[in-house]
Amino acid sequence: MSEQRNIAERLHQSAQVYPYQKAVVFPAGKDHQGRYIYSSLTFQQLDQESDRLARGLIQLGVKPGTRMALMVRPSLEFIALTFALFKAGAVIILIDPGMGGKNMIRCLSEVEPEGFVAIPLAQMIRKFKKRSFPKAHLNVTVGKPVLTSGIDYRWLLGGDWKPLPMVQRTMTDPAAIIFTSGSTGPPKGVAYEHGMFWSQVDLLRDYYQIQPGEVDLPGFPLFALFNSAMGVTTVIPDMNPTKPALVDPVKIIAQIKDQGVTQAFGSPAMWNRIGRYCEQHQVKLPSLKRILSAGAPVPVHVIERMRQTFSHSETDINTPYGATESLPVASISGREVIEKTSEQTRSGAGTCVGAPFPGVQVKIIEIHNEPIESIEQATELPTGEIGEIIVQGPMATREYFLRPEATRLAKIPDGEQFWHRMGDVGYRDEAGKLWFCGRKAHIVETTQGAMFTIRCEAIFNEHPRIYRSALVGVGAKPNQKPVMIVEPEQGEFPESQPDREQLTQELLALGQVNSLTQSIETVLFHRSLPVDIRHNVKIFREKLVPWAEKQIG
Template sequence: MSISQRNIADRLKQSAQAWPFQKAVVFATGQDKQGRYAYSSLTFQQLDQESDRLARGLIQLGVQPGTRMALMVRPSLEFIALTFALFKAGAVIILIDPGMGRKNIMRCLAEVEPEGFVAIPLAQLIRKLKHRSFPKAHLNVTVGKPVLTSGIDYQWLLGGEWEPFEMVPRSATDPAAVIFTSGSTGPPKGVAYEHGMFWSQVDLLRDYYQIQPGEVDLPGFPLFALFNSAMGVTTVVPDMDPTKPAQVDPEKIIRQINDQGVTQAFGSPAMWNRIGRYCEQHQIQLPSLKRVLSAGAPVPVHVIQRMRQTFTNSVTDISTPYGATESLPVASICGRDVLEKTSAQTQSGAGTCVGTPFPGVQIKIIQIHNEPIESLENAVELPAGEIGEIIVQGPMATREYFQRPEATQLAKIPDGDRFWHRMGDVGYRDAEGKLWFCGRKAHMLETRQGCMFTICCEAIFNQHPRVYRSALVGVGSKPNQKPVIIAEPEQGDYPENQTARDQFTQELLVLGKANPLTDSIETVLFHRALPVDIRHNVKIFREKLTPWAEKQVK
């Protein structure tokens, strides 16, 4: 296949040709009285042929190259088959986190103007009730037991027996999907993905982590099943609600890891926090694992320590790829390096080291700027050790937000025939070239004493053994914000009376006063459960905390 022809679904076809009888997807269909799982599965050949049949059905339905189709199906064999079928038919898939709430979902969908829905019955019912919001949505498929629908369902799409199918050719720059950001710092935005970007992501992740065909992956984020199928890796769909990783049942995940001999697993730090604590409490190890990946926010040291205790192989580690919906992956660091080389600096306020860039990915640190930057020449690059905006350039960086020219202009910096993506994060490169993350640009405080960066300051208070996590917010307006630290104590350690609160507060203020980064903080608040983002359940939702803190301080 020529470089110009890059339909990402061709990677599944390649896997089916190379490993036809290897399992591609494994799905738990239920548990018996002894808690044993029953599994349903598709081989790579079966998945490829099922998605061929579905793609033919989609084209018969009226899907054409570039047709925007909202995919709202729970993680399952059908979800993965439909994803590849839509790619094969040349459609542009719209993916939205169901956890972002009905209001946000409706706004995001209306903004993208889908021409059809491949969705569960409830989503189709809502589409019918809100039909004025989706005037173009005429190509609709119900996945599940149809209720008040036309009868166009999964079985209808499958049609007759499999016959060879020629997928719709797509070039590297043709649109493949619109994936929405989690909206942790503002309204969710649709990120326009091209087929070539998915190809680059697959290659970068496979080569960097040395992922081999025949491995078995349990992805806590459903879309990562796409990468697995493109690498010849078996996907075990985890028995969990992907929108609530912080509430995952550790027993279920551990059972699936052991049942299927999972060699790799991806999840947010919130998911591994639950599983690591459970394994520590019950002295459980996970011998099949070769690597664990965690992303979405900096992974706390205690999560890394607990997960590393579950590994029996000395080369197994937990790695944390750094990136964003708009640009993934950017950099990576392994747990061993965090514990042995960077965690002490993090605790003293140096930020979180997110490692070295992936091959082919360039990173620069520029002077912090809140307006569009017309060209790279207008950006002031900073020397090593100086905190600024993180910008990246590489084949995995997305070009634009869908129908959001102003947001695109703000996030992209032209550089000749290339562009740089502004991550929206602040950080610095050290003398060795490693990247350190200091927080979101939008969360930076401007006080009379100067700028304060959330991740740097919070780490100082997180050292307290009874603090699970903390959040730095600013009360008042810039540049005269008053810094306030909000601590979420470990379970069972919340101060229930004034004496306990005063004592805990004093201990935290002493920690703060001992470091010049935090010695100006005079106010400590306690929160039982800090609000977090809907995708990873780990990014602290400071936009919600600030008004709460303002009320407490008054």
């Protein structure tokens, strides 16, 4: 029988050891001087509040395995409810509201929630679309109930705190359904188990040497779960988590300084914006010990700018590589990027994502687009050869919820174990480091061979007027025409025909210098490339193909 473990036990452990340390700090407004006013919960208070909420959920009818959609803005209540749902044995459904109403309703109806713990607006939509959620009878409104049930946060809290024996879960019991960002297709619900969360906490804590008592500002709300399990204080950032590319640097910098933040997590889009502000205003962030950034390769210019804000030589920006289905896989520090790999990246070698985490295995296999029935059927490639990245480890998820075909396509059986197909292509170098070359779905197949997005785009990104670029293939494989779509830096878009022609020629000349990009004869200009809703940094190349076809005529 699998070992008894509920991820909520990690919060209880933190509360036992650090009862009076702040667990969560929330910016509750500003005073008349414009200074932040914060509300907070200690670990003991958070543990006890989640006990009270869990008891209320059980009284409401939540049982082990009950699927509950959690749709609450980042707040003290969001974190308390997350642990309360785990304590009650529920399976939490987490979804990005930024994906839009239609996508959200489709995704939620697919996983058949048995209840919603949600803000009033979400509850009103649930009632309006009740045919999409026939099983949703256990509903709690977080906020003032309007045209919804009277069951709210206060009702769940009930009376005074009494110890609650949390519902026991095993390592393989379901804990959550978390949706992918949908950057290469419709978002899919990823089934998380309690043991996977447990492993993620340990892997991240040990690798980055995160110590109890540290203070973290997570740009992605779910990372607060890891903090509470490590004895780390969470400072909820004053930002819209679905729009990190629009974050206000002044607000984030103020919170980092107010709370003595030692660690901060955010997408490359968030750090790009903050780094540019810090460079312009010569801002230093002396309390930081580390920054983590994930979601897509972190551009070298972002790493360089953020490293300029550090006051201590040991402080660095780290990039953990992974995906919703498997995180973390590998990691690289900003120092290593600048000193060892950036020049190779600039010349088209791909992006080095570092060495695999301890206990995580990585293989490069021959690229396939069909299911692989066993690991024996996969052909492992030699060092330096680009292929499909597959991983194995305790943090890898077993399946997509109620999507057997997607699961079959993404998992490779290996005896009692399995390998997860990342959907990425790359290679291992002589030192065993992993290099990322792009998404498998984005490979451009031409008469002259395959072209990998990340490698080719790096060549064009070297032009000082270009912010980022996207390689797409127009036409049918394997006879696609490679087209490079570039987004100029702010204020650098070529508005006149002569400027456009001049910049086009400069970019094509850059491409001609490198054998990887010599076949590119078409450059298109785009004011703002479409990006994913979670990190605002993965480029939606699928949306760019029809756009490019229209431009070319």
